Amino acid sequence: MTCQLMLVLDATIVNIALPKIRDSLHFSEASQSWVLNAYTLAFGGLLLLGGRAGDILGRRRMFVSGVVVFTVASFIGGLAADSTMLLASRALQGVGAAMAGPSMLALIITTFPEGAPRVKAMSLFTAVSSAGGSVGLLLGGMLTTWGSWRLVMYINVPIGALAAVAAARLLNESPRIQGRFDIPGAITSVLGMGTLVYGFINASEHGWSDGVTLGAFTAAVVLLTAFVITESRVAFPVFPLRLLRDSTRARGYGSYVLLVGAMFSMFYFMPQFMQRVLGYSPIKAGLAFLPLTITLFAVSRFVPKLLPRFGPRPLIATGTALISAALLWLAQVKTDSGFTGSLLVPFLMFGLGGALAFSPIALNIMSGLAPRDSGAGSGLMQACQQIGGALGIAVLVTVSTSAEKGSHNPNPGVNFTHGLDTGLTVGAAIAFAVCLVSLTLRPKAPAGGGGGGAAPAPAPVPVPVTE
Secondary structure, eight states: OHHHHHHHHHHHHHHHTHHHHHHHHTOOTTTTTHHHHHHHHHHHHHHHHHHHHHHHHOHHHHHHHHHHHHHHHHHHHHHOOSHHHHHHHHHHHHHHHHHHHHHHHHHHHHHSOTTHHHHHHHHHHHHHHHHHHHHHHHHHHHHHHHSOTTHHHHTHHHHHHHHHHHHHHHOOOOOOOSOOOOHHHHHHHHHHHHHHHHHHHHHHHHOTTOHHHHHHHHHHHHHHHHHHHHHTTOSSOSSOGGGGSSHHHHHHHHHHHHHHHHHHHHHHHHHHIIIIISOOOHHHHHHHTHHHHHHHHHHHTTHHHHHHHHOHHHHHHHHHHHHHHHHHHHTTOOTTOOIIIIIHHHHHHHHHHHHHHHHHHHHHHHTTOOGGGHHHHHHHHHHHHHHHHHHHHHHHHHHHHHHHHHOOOSOHHHHHHHHHHHHHHHHHHHHHHHHHHHTTSOOOOOHHHHOSOOOOOOOOOOOOOOO
């Protein structure tokens, strides 16, 4: 739990500190986005390999090693004297996160027995993951306003040290599967996932028809096709393709990608709207997300009781419908909108929907997964998070930018708000599509408090942009 809090806090704190980082280290407008992208690219590209490495080498070992790498990288980032040093530390943070993240989820499966204990752990993990993003917005605003942007890197050091020591002392090492690394699969997965994530990143910055974007997507298709062919032929694949034969699990992965992408429309646009249009300070923008945080924590306490009674399907459908409705409500904001009248209620709906939807989606993904494949399954789930976030930003930024350019009002705030409303409307449509998909899922047997085998889903990491 502590590790996931660190990863979520890191993402939101760094994002909200970006303007000060840009000024301090003299990033250009074009290059500043790589403070975010260097982490995303390394994390997303290495997740499948990191998950399988935990299965083979031992999940506690990979988890502790990843946390140590992430912590050291954070310390280096705090010392950064120039942009190159900071970008290198951010990429190294991504490497550490890819090592620790999948093993962290897999350890929940091996540490908590099936039934109520595992479902409670899943709900707590989801609450910490989702609420940690909002806390990061507030904490990032406080640190960058009253201190230095370097504190947003240093804050990971004590948290990471605590997580590494606690894991080494308290967690038992998981049984290792007997096998060897699939080197061709590892290479094609890292390169394929990396180029796919890079394609989405470049599309959000330079457009879908840009030559680099098209080249990245072409390379990703070739590399991932080679990866699938390789995985179907080797004895010990990086990702066992048999995990996708379960249609419920496959749809769970797909729903996860789409829902993360939809939710990013709110986490990406609303901090900008509050600061650029409504004139909120970073701290006030962070405080605005507290109702969402409190709602999510409160409702998450009841999810373990709701899952055995109703099963995942109605909870996912209700949660995604609430998220869709909240996004559609937010899509009506205007330049003179107030917090209480226009933002508070949809923020509450958003927190309620996220609490209801994400744990059951994780249940459908991880239910029935053999312990020997838990690292690989967790790795793909987190890869879906990275792909969903990058895809959501790429699509929604393109949509909103196009709408903003088509609004020829002399007031820039009006034009930005028009683009934001369009982007949020598309996000609402994507969330509603996930709701429709959830209605086709087979009901899960609710025996034992959660259907067994469920690991918690990491919440989408908010990517606010302050300027």
